[in-house]
Amino acid sequence: TATMEVGDGTKALLGETEEGGYRSLLWESGDSIEILCRSLDYVSSYTGHKFVNIETQDSHQAVFEGSMCRSYDVLAIYPHDIYSYNPIWSEGTDGNPGYYKSVVSIPSTQQYRENNISKKAVPMAAYMALKMENDYKISGNLEFRNLYGVLVLNLKGEDKVRTITMTAADSLGKVASLSGFGEIDRTADGYHIIKMRNVTADGMAEPGTSYITLECPDVQLNTVVPTPFHIALPPGKYSSFNLLITTSEGKVMLVESNKELVINRSKIRHTTPLVYTETVAIDLSERGTSNSYIVSNAGIYKFNASVIGNGAEGIKPNANFHTSDPSISPASVELLWEDKSGLISSLTLDSEEGYATFITSDQEGNALIAAKDEEGTILWSWHIWCTDKPGEHTYINYQNQTFNVMDRNLGATRADRGTGEEWIESVGLHYQWGRKDPFTYNPNSNERTISRQLTIEESILFPTRVCTNNRWLITENMYLWSDSLKTIYDPCPVGYKVAPKAIWSGFTTTGQNSQNSEEYEVSGTYDKGWNFIYDGTNTAWYPANVRADYWSGVYMQYPGEENGRYWSSSNNGSPYQLSFYHYDEFNTNIYSDQSQWELSQPYNVRCVADEGYVDTSLPTVSVDKISSIGYESAHIEATATTPEG
Numbered sequence: 001t002a003t004m005e006v007g008d009g010t011k012a013l014l015g016e017t018e019e020g021g022y023r024s025l026l027w028e029s030g031d032s033i034e035i036l037c038r039s040l041d042y043v044s045s046y047t048g049h050k051f052v053n054i055e056t057q058d059s060h061q062a063v064f065e066g067s068m069c070r071s072y073d074v075l076a077i078y079p080h081d082i083y084s085y086n087p088i089w090s091e092g093t094d095g096n097p098g099y100y101k102s103v104v105s106i107p108s109t110q111q112y113r114e115n116n117i118s119k120k121a122v123p124m125a126a127y128m129a130l131k132m133e134n135d136y137k138i139s140g141n142l143e144f145r146n147l148y149g150v151l152v153l154n155l156k157g158e159d160k161v162r163t164i165t166m167t168a169a170d171s172l173g174k175v176a177s178l179s180g181f182g183e184i185d186r187t188a189d190g191y192h193i194i195k196m197r198n199v200t201a202d203g204m205a206e207p208g209t210s211y212i213t214l215e216c217p218d219v220q221l222n223t224v225v226p227t228p229f230h231i232a233l234p235p236g237k238y239s240s241f242n243l244l245i246t247t248s249e250g251k252v253m254l255v256e257s258n259k260e261l262v263i264n265r266s267k268i269r270h271t272t273p274l275v276y277t278e279t280v281a282i283d284l285s286e287r288g289t290s291n292s293y294i295v296s297n298a299g300i301y302k303f304n305a306s307v308i309g310n311g312a313e314g315i316k317p318n319a320n321f322h323t324s325d326p327s328i329s330p331a332s333v334e335l336l337w338e339d340k341s342g343l344i345s346s347l348t349l350d351s352e353e354g355y356a357t358f359i360t361s362d363q364e365g366n367a368l369i370a371a372k373d374e375e376g377t378i379l380w381s382w383h384i385w386c387t388d389k390p391g392e393h394t395y396i397n398y399q400n401q402t403f404n405v406m407d408r409n410l411g412a413t414r415a416d417r418g419t420g421e422e423w424i425e426s427v428g429l430h431y432q433w434g435r436k437d438p439f440t441y442n443p444n445s446n447e448r449t450i451s452r453q454l455t456i457e458e459s460i461l462f463p464t465r466v467c468t469n470n471r472w473l474i475t476e477n478m479y480l481w482s483d484s485l486k487t488i489y490d491p492c493p494v495g496y497k498v499a500p501k502a503i504w505s506g507f508t509t510t511g512q513n514s515q516n517s518e519e520y521e522v523s524g525t526y527d528k529g530w531n532f533i534y535d536g537t538n539t540a541w542y543p544a545n546v547r548a549d550y551w552s553g554v555y556m557q558y559p560g561e562e563n564g565r566y567w568s569s570s571n572n573g574s575p576y577q578l579s580f581y582h583y584d585e586f587n588t589n590i591y592s593d594q595s596q597w598e599l600s601q602p603y604n605v606r607c608v609a610d611e612g613y614v615d616t617s618l619p620t621v622s623v624d625k626i627s628s629i630g631y632e633s634a635h636i637e638a639t640a641t642t643p644e645g
C-alpha cells in the first residue's frame with residue numbers, strides 16, 4: 001500500500017477556494033496511479049503497476065493499494081491510464097545524471113463537472129529513489145507535481161451548452177498540440193514538466209492532436225451569473241486560440257481570441273465573462289454546387305448535400321454518365337479522411353433540408369466528406385479545401401488565347417516554392433483522370449487500393465480507393481472531364497473546372513514539346529519544380545509531384561525522377577487522356593499523349609475559371625472577436641506525499 005499524506009495541490013478534484021485564491025485538489029475514491037519500477041534483475045527497463053485508492057471519501061489523504069517489483073527507483077504517474085509505453089532514456093547534461101522520460105497519451109476529451117475540472121484532467125508525476133532494507137521494505141519521499149494548468153471559460157446566455165472545443169496557436173503561430181502524446185521530462189533542478197510532441201506511440205512522426213473538447217451534459221447557462229467551464233491545458237504561451245461552443249439545439253458559437261494566453265503549470269486562469277451568441281453557418285453552395293469547396297477561415301459552414309457535382313448543368317447528354325438526375329437523398333454524412341487532425345469537426349446533416357454542416361479549425365489542409373443512404377452506402381462525396389483564398393493568373397498561351405488560372409494546384413496550401421521542404425505544401429492532391437475524388441496518403445487506412453476495373457457507379461462507392469489497373473474505367477468514356485463543359489465529375493471548386501491542355505502551350509517558345517532548355521519559358525533554375533512565365537513577364541510555380549504510385553497507392557518521389565504531371569480535361573479521341581508534364585533540367589513536355597501512363601496514374605490538377613462564371617469571391621466569415629479578453633489568475637499548489645510499506 002501507499003499512503004498519501006495531506007497536501008494542498010495535486011489530486012483529482014478541486015476543493016473549495018481558500019484564502020489567497022488557492023484551490024486544493026482532492027483524491028477521489030477509485031483514483032489510480034501508475035507505479036513504474038525497474039526490476040533489480042532488469043534495470044534497463046520499467047514495468048508498470050496500477051495502484052488504486054481504496055478510500056471511500058474524497059480527501060487530502062488516501063491509501064493506494066497494489067503490488068510492484070523490487071526496484072532501485074520508481075516513477076509515479078497520475079492518472080495511471082495515460083501511461084503509454086516504456087520510458088525513454090535521456091542522457092544527463094552539465095554533470096547531472098541521466099534519467100528516464102515517461103511517454104504519456106493525453107485524451108482529447110474532458111468531461112464537464114460543475115465548478116470543477118474533469119476527472120483525471122490534470123496529470124501529475126513523481127520520482128523516488130528507493131532505499132532497500134533487509135526485509136525488502138522500502139521507504140522515502142514521493143513528491144508529486146502538477147503538469148497542467150487550467151483555463152476557466154466564464155459564459156453567460158440562455159442556451160444549454162453541449163460541447164466546447166478549443167484549438168490554439170503556439171508562441172510561433174503554429175498549430176499547438178493540446179492533447180495526444182507527450183513526454184514527462186525533468187528540468188535541470190529535477191522538477192517534472194510535460195512536453196507535448198507530434199509523434200505517435202510507435203515512433204512514427206505525424207501531427208499530434210490539435211484540440212481539446214469539453215463534453216457537457218447540456219449545461220444550462222444563466223443570463224446574469226456566468227457559468228464556469230474548466231479546461232485543463234498543457235502549460236505554455238498561446239499566441240491565439242479559438243473556441244467552438246455547441247448547444248443542445250445544434251447551434252454553434254465561434255469565438256476567436258488574438259490576445260496571448262499564458263497557461264502556467266498548477267495555476268488557474270479565468271476569462272472575463274462572455275455572452276453566448278449564435279454564429280450562423282456560411283452556405284458554401286450559395287453560389288452554386290460543386291465537388292470541392294474552399295474554406296479560408298475557421299468557422300461554421302454548410303453545403304447542399306442533396307445535389308451531386310455542379311447539378312443538372314454538369315450532365316452531358318448522350319455521354320453515358322451514371323445518372324441523368326443530379327439529386328440524391330442522404331440519410332447521414334461522414335468524414336472519410338482529413339490530412340490534419342481536428343481540421344473538421346461537428347459534422348451533421350439536416351436530412352429535411354439536405355444540408356451538411358461542419359466546423360473548421362484555423363489549420364490548412366484537406367478533407368473528404370461523404371453522404372450515405374440509410375444502409376450506409378456512399379451516395380456522393382465532397383472535398384473540403386482549407387487554404388487561404390487562391391489567387392488567379394491570366395495566362396496568355398502560344399496561340400494568344402487568355403485563361404484565368406488558379407495560382408496553385410488543387411488541394412495545395414501554398415502557391416510558391418517557399419524554402420526548404422515547404423515546397424511539399426504546394427503539391428496538392430492527386431486525381432485519376434475523370435474521377436472527382438482526390439487521393440492523399442492516409443496511414444490510418446488499410447483500404448487505399450482496388451485492383452480491378454470499376455464502373456462509374458463503383459468509383460463513387462469507393463472514393464478513397466486508388467484503382468491499380470492501368471485503366472480504372474471498365475467502359476471507355478472520354479467525356480467525364482471536358483474542355484467545353486464542367487461536368488458532375490469535375491473536381492474543381494465553384495467557378496472553376498479542370499484546365500484544358502491549351503493553357504500550357506506558352507510554357508515553351510515554340511508552343512510544342514521541348515528538350516532544349518533555351519526554349520523553356522521559365523524564370524530561374526529548376527528547384528523541386530519550375531517557375532513558368534505565363535504572360536511574357538509573370539511566373540506561376542509548378543512543383544514536382546511527390547506523386548502517388550498507383551500500384552500501391554503510396555506517395556513517393558522516385559529516385560532520380562523529379563517531375564510534375566498534371567491532367568488536363570482534353571483528350572485526343574483515344575482512351576489515353578492528355579496531360580502536361582515537366583521534368584527537371586532534361587525535359588519539358590507540353591500536353592503529351594500519355595499512352596504509357598493511361599488513366600489510372602494519380603496526377604495533379606490545375607483549375608481554370610469556368611467560362612461565363614462571374615462571381616469567384618469567397619464567403620465572408622463572421623465570428624466573435626475577443627481580442628480584448630481579460631484573464632484572472634488563481635493557484636493550484638503542488639503536493640508532497642510520502643508512501644510507506
